Amino acid sequence: MADDSTAPLLSRASTDSRDTSYSHKQHQQQRPDSPSFQLSSESTPLLRHEDAYGISYGTENRRRSSASVSSNPLWPIEDPSKRPRYRQWPIVIAITTLLAAVILTLVFGFAAPSAVKQYAQEAAVFKPQRISLDSATSEGISIRVQGEFSLDGSRVRQPLVRGTGRFATWIAKEVETGKTEVDVYLPEYDNALLGRAFLPAIKVDIREGHSNSIDIVAGLQSGDVAGIRQVADDWMNGRLARLRVQGTADVNIRSGILKFGSQAITADLALTEKDIPALPSFSIDKLNVHENPWNPKDPGIAVEVAVSISNDYALSVVIPPLGFDILLPNCIPTDPHILVAKVTTETVNVQPAAPAIVDVSGLVRRLPSELTRVCPGKKDSPLDLIISAYLKEHKTVIYVRGGNPPSASTPGWMVDLLKSVTIPVPVTGHDFGQLIKNFSMTDVHFSLPDPVAEPNSPEAQPKISAMVKVMVELPEEMNFDVDIPHVRANVGVYYEDDKFGILDLSEWQPSNASRIDDPDSTRPLLLVSFEIKDGPLQVTDNDVFSQVVQSILFGNDPVELDLQALVDGEIATTLGQFIIHDIPAQGSINVKPPFGSRPIGSLIKPRVESFEILHTTQSTISLQATVNFSNPTPYSASIPYIDCLMLYNGTALAHVTGRSLSVVPGDNIGVVFEALWSPLAAGADIGVIAGRELLSNYISGLNTTVTLQAHEGSLPGLPDLGKALSGISVNVSVPKLGTPGDGQGDDDDDEGSPHFIKDATLHLWSSTAVFTLTSPLRHSTLYIDKIDATAFYNHTEPIGRIDYELPFAVPPGDSETPRLPVALDLGGVGYDAVRRALGGTLMMDAKAKVGVTLSEYSTTVFYQGRGIGAKVRI
Template structure:
């Protein structure tokens, strides 16, 4: 159609030569003078030049020739000069047209339309204004319609001329009713007034003319061609563009990072391209698009550029991609395999940093992404121009990749040069990457959390990685080499208001198998081969790296306590105060299994701990070792050949807070009466001062757990205690009570010692309380304990009333009679005044023991192993005076015992009476061995007993005795029954 614009619609003349300039022309013909042409549409009109040969017209003979052959027309007479020009004639500003000139009118791009009416000048100005706006008008408007001013001109009051050009869209050929006749014919007017002005010759010519069918067909084909051009030039491109945007489908099959560049990365993209017309909903767009793409078949894009923006972040440029030339088949359903390399360049690094921070901190709920592609298209040799395609997508929160979880596969810490410590780590992680890529060797800063979340992270190590290959959906193993030059002070300093340091929290979390978070940031000292843009991007982003540590459940392989010493609390301490708690001292040995990851020299100079003590998986106490205990540590080889650290320290007076008194009582009972070893479990949180190549620092909160076997004492053989009363000293007395201070010897069969500030137990006889035994400020060591002071508080009346008095008498009678007498020792609420609950819990332990043997000063049987008491050492009967004399041994060492009355019977062979003593005269029994005064005896002369007594004169006679003896010890008074058997009495004359 480009040639159509310059092709003349009609030849200048019927002949091959141009008419001479002096030949007369009709007044309505167009002049060829274009020097002053200024019509606004003149550059849009088709040009008919007079220099064109008639034979050049594609139809052979011209249309004017056809018209002349059908009806020859005589040229009209030339009007006179004075004849007025008709209003529809075209004039030229350069020359006056001579009326009657019969030359054929020619069209030139410099011609101007003029009118003879008075308003022509004004309208011409309007046309010129519109023409000035034409260059800025877009090629394809939303509607192609003539302007308003032109529609007003075509009103009824102002009839439109047949040769007027309305707009750029006016057809080049007039309609047939316009009556335009080619050649030397005049155009007939459409109005009746104009018809009236025609000469009779014109009307005759019109009647005689015939229909020019070749001309009609030519005009019809030309009109259809113009319409097709308009449709293809204006309507089709918009439809094809819409079709292309909706039908184009690209499915990437493999996307990988080929390499890095100084400005970005080079990615390899492989995929499948297809045009799917089924995605286009508009039927007309789909039809036009399929037709156009079928005709074009293939489209090739030149080097293109794609830019990606983020509207929600100030429309920052994230990056751009340079695409190479790509050729694809655009016919419907035809697949094209695409494989190309593209260079991706990073955009605004600060903007990318802001997005990364929002993603890491979980604030990125959604993200709007806008893409803009500038593409140069061509199909074959036909250039389709530059197309700018834009599209926007919204990425929701669930579409964002999650932060990777890191698992430590291997960790090795070893000493490095110059006192540094090297860390080799092999970690694995499932990195949610949609593309395969190779990350070059990178340098990182390793940081750990500070005391508070708002505090800056603490730099602890430098790390570097080797090249990392990442594949979608596969676990990636990453080797990291780290170097710790020194430990910063803020890492080991105690946090304000807390009991630990950042290092403590990190180590404790790791050793307990909890999730531990460290932070990784790109190093500002990059490796030589790291591109600068990667350094800038990584250094601006700090990524939290959570990983799970290894729970060191078997860290403590052995835990023993030797030389254990238990101390009861001060009796005057406030309940539930630290002073009211029992304490433990011992030599503790802990065998610590060193993890395989630790391959460096370590020393533990001091330790402290807070331990929970369990029995049968139930907690009964808390052992608080709050003070630093000096320790020694030695590297040893364990039984399985692994390295271990033996830590020894002396535990001094560590408080034991009893949390379950009943369970502790059960432990003590098992220790006293059980036959199996008691095993306690200790779960401790240990603070240690550690000395390494990096220096000396404190590590707090190390979890440790071990089992402590406690050997049982004596089982059921309580006689191994072998208690013996060495001395008795009377102290305070009342009529119903007395306090006797004693010294006792006994044996501690356990391996544990104890310090007892105060303890009080009840003494029961046949289930009735009769006395208290109290110990104050005593120290019990393993093995023999001699001259241990114990107070004996005899108070049967106060303890149990009348029943207590009877039980007390029975106890004393049984004891002095030499019978096997046992008593029950029982705790009560005030056994340990500062621990009343413990006293009540221990009340279930009713320990029954024999009455301790009382050593009689000067008694011959006191040290012979005879455990029976010997209050009556000897007896002598005098037959002549009928009296008896007794050798007595008093257990008191400083006080006298007053015998207030004696009512006794002596028997021979159990039931034969010998005599009776009924004495009401009091006498004293001093400490040690003494002889009583002669007491009168009423002998039974006629009995068998007397005969036996006579026969034993000068010898000894064994006899039995029953007596009720009234005693007065200080202010205490009582009557005691005595049953003696086998008493060897001397018989004298």
């Protein structure tokens, strides 16, 4: 309650006569011998503000005093003609000026009551030089007023009044008043009694132009507390643009030996906005919040604050210890404010024109239930609203009201008056967005949506599970334990400033917080860790999401994802538990590309362990494959259902489907996939051709690469995500043909022995050949319907030709063909090589057009085999 002493917090001081100095000429101002006393009740909020220049509040736009700063307690008030006109301590000055006018009116009332009173009121000039609070008692205070008093007839507007007044004062020369009691009222506030002054006897020279040195000590007593409170409220809220005061008194007057008896005097004084000061500014020099140091067993939070309060006035004051109540706003402005703490101040020595340093301390034992109770019709409590505004750097208001003082020596009237006034203190909050020092996620697990879920429902969203660790730098003033048992949030996920998703953590997640030491940080650190369990990720921008996935899968540099969240936290402190809503938070996650520039297929290393034909038609094959592969990433995933297209040279040939997949980092063994081979349906006639080429290269043992690509139907419950993933393709090398599980699929030698034809035996006498074939199928029999093949020696020299149209079976594993007739080329180089190899083995190549049938499915493939070892027999 800054500068409440500017109001007439007046006391019923002793009315005993005090030594008073008078002079009929100009004299030097004298230094007072007694210490001065200033009534003040400044208090401050318990929240820190970072503004190095302090916080101003109340009537900020009013013109502030610019009195010269001096350490001299007798610094004079300058001549108004040499500086802008304003008044220091206007309420007190107003009273003293009013009293001067009252005295003059009383003095001249004996001669011409009407004209002389008007002359006295208009001609009186009082120039205050120093005002100080002399002493305090249990009933009030004594104020010492020093200045110059004179009459200036030129200020009187009416010539008749001016002439009458000048003549009367020339005749009287000097007058003397007895002890006087003056009441000062507020006509514009229901005529409330502002205060009462007890003046000593005064003798002055009343001749025009003669200066009187005034040095008096007056007893002051406060008046109607309710009226003073109305004035104070208007002043603190910036509504006091004008103030009118009225003084009344009954004074005994004498001039020389003439006594004129008691005269009733009334005088008015109007203060304009420039006469009314603004509330002082303040800055918080120190703030320390910690556990109760006086009694560790007594729960509570102790607050210690050092506040610097501006003082532009030439006043010397000693402020006794005071008590204040700290209140916070309720749900709506009309609700009673909520008391949260009681604080006290030490004795404050205020020096003239120098900032006052006030030490404030208090103890918060508990948080009132009404502070944490949710407001009607809202999700926030009063505490939520206050903290949310503070963290968002919005201006919030706390209230300071006089309370019980810590010392019995503080005058009771002072305490009562302070209790009647409540000061609103606007406070602008911190930006806490930069306090997050580190944000990390480990044990990340992705879950794709349920395929039978309703589209765009929560069950149809991909989910993320992870352990989250957040390193928070706390304000250095916070020196008490804080725990965060639960958190929840809605997190916006951004890539290069573009939002592509929302991570929904609206369900409470268990968490905990602990302080840690970090030599690189000057602030205390709080490590908050919590586990995300199946948090839905709603993709809001498919194009951006596709860019993110491609950058992660195919990029070389870490991908930075920005997070912007509104967090609800359950806070546990010594004062109890409460919930804070919508705390703004931001952070980032660096995702290191797991593959870098290396092909994904080479890192996944898929190997088919087995095939099993499930069903066939004339144009399709439905099969099940058991595959082993590696996951080089640190992430795991649960995939209820996913479907991808398999393409060869850009043409779709099949659908590959995974159901209830659980992928873990490292080796994944025995993972089952289903595939539907359907070249005609997937790619029409081009698909049939591409499918034939793929099967031909496959059985020929050539290096073959297929492409897996998502599509809009990859995730039935999340078509938008499937569409976003459709821009991503993964090339996978098809393992070479071999008996499932025999390890031959790892053979990368293009010149190695073919896998489909294991070996051959050529019988010259019968001109037939028998081949040992290896089938990739463990449970189904493959039929060869027709063979049109040619064997070559040294890659180009024909040996013979097989043209066979009778079907024969190729069962699982290794099997021999029937004796197939061979038309030998007897006149060629190849036949000579065959004769030389009789009884031994001849290496030869083969090219063949083969018709095959698998149950109802039939097709034709082209086989090329190199380095087939054929035994030559009679």
